[in-house]
Structures are given as C-alpha cells and as structure tokens.
Amino acid sequence: MRQRRLLVQVGVAAVLIGLLALLINNLAVNLIRTGLGLGFGWLGRPAGFALAETALPYAPSDSYLWALTIGWLNSLKVIAAGLVLATVLGVAAGAARSSSNRHLRSLGGGYVALIRQVPxxxxxxxxxxVAFLGLPSVPVGGLIRLSNQGIQLLGLNLSVEFCAVLVGLTVFTGASIAEIVRGGINAVPRGQWEAFRSLGLGEGLGVRRIVLPQALPAILPALTSQYLNLAKNSTLAIAVGYADLYAVSDTTITQTGHAIEGFLLLLLSFLLLNLLISGGMAVLNSAVLGRLNRSR
Known part of the structure; x- marks a missing residue:
C-alpha cells in the first residue's frame, strides 16, 4: 500500500514537472519569436497615455511605473471605501434579517435575494x-451636489466612474456580508436575546451590545473571504472606464507588449493587497477571541 501511494505521488510530481517544463519552453520560444525578452527596463519609459482619474499628479510624459502606481492608488481608494461601506450595509441588512420586525425582515430578505441573483x-x-449618467444636477442639503459629471461631497469631487464602481461593489458585497452576519447572529444562543430583553434593552441596542460581539467569532472568518472577493472583484472597474490598477496594466501591456512582466506585476500587487487584508483580519480575529476568553 505504501509503495503504491509513493508511486502515485511520484507520478503526479512527474506530470506537474513535465507541464511546468512545457510551459517554460513555450514561453522561451514565444519570447525568442517576438524579440522582446524578459525585463523591466520599460517601466522607466514615458507612458504616453492619459488617466481620467488620478490620486496624485500625473501626465502622459510620466513613466509606466508612475502610471501603474496611480492605478494602484485608485484601486486602493475604491477597495478601502468599499470595505467600509459594504460592512456597514451588510451588518445593517443582516441585523434586519434577524429582527423581530416583520417589515425589516422582508426588506432585508428582498435586498439579499435580488442582489445575489444578478451578476x-x-x-x-x-x-x-442608468443611475449615475442619468442624474440631473441637483444640490442636496447645500453640502452635496449630484450630477451626471459626478458627485460633489464636502469639497470632494467624486467621478461618475468611481461612484459606479463603489456603489456596485458595496451593494453586491453587502448582500453576502448580510447573510454572514445573519448566520452569526443566529448562532448566538436564544437565551442571550431573552437576557437583554429582560433587562429592558431595546432590540437595536441589545443586538449591538450583546448579540453582535458574541457573533463575531463566527462572522469574521467568512467576512475575510468577502473582503478578499471585493478586492478581486474591483478589477471589473475596467467595464465602466475607471482607471484602476487592472485597467492601467491592460493599457500598459497593450502598448509595450510585455504581457508576462505586466501580469506578473499585477499578480504580485493583488497578492500583496490580499495578504494585507488577510493579515489584518487575522489580527482582528485574534483580538476578538482573546477579549471573549478574558470576559468568560
């Protein structure tokens, strides 16, 4: 039996090594045919294209490296804002789905059912x-102005592309977070609900102060997966013309022809981002578990 398992493992390893060797050989042949070779010297050359949205000053005469940096910052901006807003929306919708109020439960359930069925x-x-390009120019409360050119919010000018990506990621991810929160809340023993009600606490206050803290250990691991999904889904921003890292990388690869290096930089960038998200959530999870253990 051991010899059979060893032979199977050796066979699988041989197949994988063979496939890897085949891929490397094809890569070498294609590089020789194109005459490009592998290298990152092109990063210092002028990009030659404009970006519709920049977090820092940028001009077409700047390097490809700086253009990719601007795209990276644009991605970070929409991902960070999306994580915060999706969490708020998801927690609110998840709490509504577990509420004793029938109307809130129906509203939360309808939101989750609709959003999760549409790509x-x-x-x-x-x-x-439909939503943002069709907006009329309307002031809201003197501090916000809505228009099809973007949203002016407290002195910030948010482009239509950024708003569309942010709202889309928030609403879509919030529906999945709502289900995670609902499952975590339902995992809390019903006696805890009866306890805060017997103390005269309102439903909303009891959920925030008593139920949610106990539900966090069940919520955080699955929440991490949704955060990672939001970061990866942000690459769809290219569909609405938002100049995120993927869009800038796509333009760079098209102009330079260095697809391998371009995709390698793209993969490493998202790997770093996902490691940061995973590491941060792991620290948060450990802190929550430690606090719960001390309180017991």
Missing part, C-alpha cells in the same frame, strides 16, 4: 449607465 458586471453597468 456584479451587470450591476456595475446599471449603476454607471
């Missing part, structure tokens, strides 16, 4: 072409 790409196109 994210279609939702992004809806928010861009």
């Amino acid at each position: 994210l790409l279609l939702q992004l196109l809806f928010w861009y072409f």
Whole structure:
C-alpha cells in the first residue's frame, strides 16, 4: 500500500514537472519569436497615455511605473471605501434579517435575494449607465451636489466612474456580508436575546451590545473571504472606464507588449493587497477571541 501511494505521488510530481517544463519552453520560444525578452527596463519609459482619474499628479510624459502606481492608488481608494461601506450595509441588512420586525425582515430578505441573483458586471453597468449618467444636477442639503459629471461631497469631487464602481461593489458585497452576519447572529444562543430583553434593552441596542460581539467569532472568518472577493472583484472597474490598477496594466501591456512582466506585476500587487487584508483580519480575529476568553 505504501509503495503504491509513493508511486502515485511520484507520478503526479512527474506530470506537474513535465507541464511546468512545457510551459517554460513555450514561453522561451514565444519570447525568442517576438524579440522582446524578459525585463523591466520599460517601466522607466514615458507612458504616453492619459488617466481620467488620478490620486496624485500625473501626465502622459510620466513613466509606466508612475502610471501603474496611480492605478494602484485608485484601486486602493475604491477597495478601502468599499470595505467600509459594504460592512456597514451588510451588518445593517443582516441585523434586519434577524429582527423581530416583520417589515425589516422582508426588506432585508428582498435586498439579499435580488442582489445575489444578478451578476456584479451587470450591476456595475446599471449603476454607471442608468443611475449615475442619468442624474440631473441637483444640490442636496447645500453640502452635496449630484450630477451626471459626478458627485460633489464636502469639497470632494467624486467621478461618475468611481461612484459606479463603489456603489456596485458595496451593494453586491453587502448582500453576502448580510447573510454572514445573519448566520452569526443566529448562532448566538436564544437565551442571550431573552437576557437583554429582560433587562429592558431595546432590540437595536441589545443586538449591538450583546448579540453582535458574541457573533463575531463566527462572522469574521467568512467576512475575510468577502473582503478578499471585493478586492478581486474591483478589477471589473475596467467595464465602466475607471482607471484602476487592472485597467492601467491592460493599457500598459497593450502598448509595450510585455504581457508576462505586466501580469506578473499585477499578480504580485493583488497578492500583496490580499495578504494585507488577510493579515489584518487575522489580527482582528485574534483580538476578538482573546477579549471573549478574558470576559468568560
């Protein structure tokens, strides 16, 4: 039996090594044919293309490296804002789905059922072409102005592309977070609900102060997966013309022809981002578990 398992493992390893060797050989042959070779010297050359949205000063005469940096910052901006807003929306919808109020439960359930059935790409196109491009110029409360050119919020000018991507990611991810929160809340013993009600605490206050803290250990691991999904789904921003890292990388690869190096940089960038998200959530999870253990 051991010899058979060893032979199977050796066979699988041989197949994988053979496939890897085949891929490397094809890569070498294609590089020789194109005459490009492998290298990153092109990063210092002028990019030659404009970006519709920049977090820092940028001009077409700047290098490809700086253009990719701007795209990376644009991605970070929409991902960070999306994580915060999706969490708020998801927690609110999840709590509504577990509420004793029938109308809140129906509202939360309808939101989750609708959003989870529609692909994210279609939702992004809806928010861009239907919702935001069709906005009239309307002031809201003197501090906010809505228009099809973007949203002015407390002195910040948010482009239509950024708003469409942010709202799409928030609404889509919030529906999945709502289900995670609902499952975590339902995992809390019903006696805890009866306890805060017997103390005279309101439903909302009891859920925030008593139920949610105990539900966090069940919520956080699955929440991490949704955060990672939001970061990866942000690459769909190219569909509405938002200049994120993927869009800038796509333009760079098209112009330079260095697809391997371009995709390698793209993969490493998202790997770093996902490691940061995973590491941060792991620290948060450990802190929550430690606090719960001390309270017991």
